[in-house]
Amino acid sequence: MTAVQGTTVDIPTEDGTADAYLSHPGDGSPHPAVLLYMDAFGVRPRLNAMADRLAEAGYTVLVPNVFYRHGRAPVFELPEFIDDASRPALFEQIVPVMQALTPERAMQDADAYLRWLADSPVVADGPVAITGYCMGAGLALRTAGTYPERVAAAAGFHGGRLATDGPDSPHLLAEHITAELYFGHADEDPSLPAEQIKRLEDALTTAGVRHHCEVYPGAHHGYTQSDTSAYHREGDERHWAALLDLLDRTF
Template sequence: MAGTTTVEVPTSDGAADAYLARPDGDGPFPAVLFFMDAFGLRPRLAEMAERIAAQGYLVLVPNLFHRTGPMPRVDLADLADPQRRGELFGRIVPLITALTPELVARDAGAYLDFLAGRDDVAAGPVAIVGYCMGGTNALRAIEAHPDRIAALASFHAGRVVTDEPDSPHRGVGAVTGELYFAHADRDDSMTADHIATLEGALDAAGVTYRSEVYAGAPHGFTMADTAMYDEGATERHWAALFDLLERTLRRAGRGGADDGPHASA
């Protein structure tokens, strides 16, 4: 039975608090780096990490906002009240924008070093999964560390495509692993035009990927502690994630052939 503990991960800017979920037994286990959504470390993310760990993976969920201190408790009931929702996002948005590509790359290196230094983590590359802003930053992480991250699964990420020179989609040429993108339907932060632009960049770079729109699913559809939760879309996401992890971590570790996708689907 997988369980979650809290650990501190050394970084160049102080320790990052994090959840660590691991299967029973001694390992070593293939590792998964889990990038949080904007609402941060909380019971829902611990529950999700434990579900991944129950499949035989050691999972690290760092507080991406660690530079402002340990993750404060966020009351998601505030989302139902327009004024309190505005106040909540007024606190969160500056934390999101402060995560520059350079900081994400540097922190990702520290998280990877932490995993590599554990006796219960299998040697070789890890996989990364990210939700909402975590999906966007997970893409930046695999672009910065293509030799250390074998696969990315990104769910309802926003602002993967922007007009900025450092837009995440512009760096996909560095990726050597396999990518999976699950887009929310009718998501203003990742429109059909944005998806087409991302897929065009992936095709041009020759990246192995799958990109899917989850019809009818809103932004944030995996988060059961918010009104955006969609049970059907969430179960679909688990199936896609575990398929990717099995193919890129466990099967690769056994020396099996890659029979994954080689284009968008």
């Protein structure tokens, strides 16, 4: 197992400074980059541990606090374990912050994250891969469509609102995507109903995007997050296998 180095870094953006967690193999060599987009609960020990696992596999991983306009991580005071009882009060705080991150702001930030990675001595030359969770899956899809020349692969897990009927839905960028995509959808996810799954699949197929989309039976929204009551071990393990396989094919 590769020893990893993890640290907090600051990324200059057009609207300020985004704090981020950076993890990479401790061998002093540059490695392919993975941009890991957080879920709504934000950058915290669970996501840092996920980044470390990817770094152990040979990647340089950046986990930006996409809510940096509202403060450094942790933006919200989270319990050690996020159970069903604690969710309503948390989401009262989280939803307005999520809504403030417009697609335009998010993609302006994505440019800053990608530029930072391109300039980092611990990142190998070439395009990056992206993985995103919950809201981060939509950010991954949107980034792949906005910066196709810089994204070689993108994955999303238990993503919501990936293919709405709104004018700024991320699936509408499908025609611009050149990356290979993978999506592991949560089972019976109210934020991604069957009609959105079909709309996403149809858009990717029509655009000729290399992709694979699967629904994980029994795995509900948030299934990769072991610090929450939504965690589903089988779904999480399946996610790791699919993600590492995608990265292995890409790099």
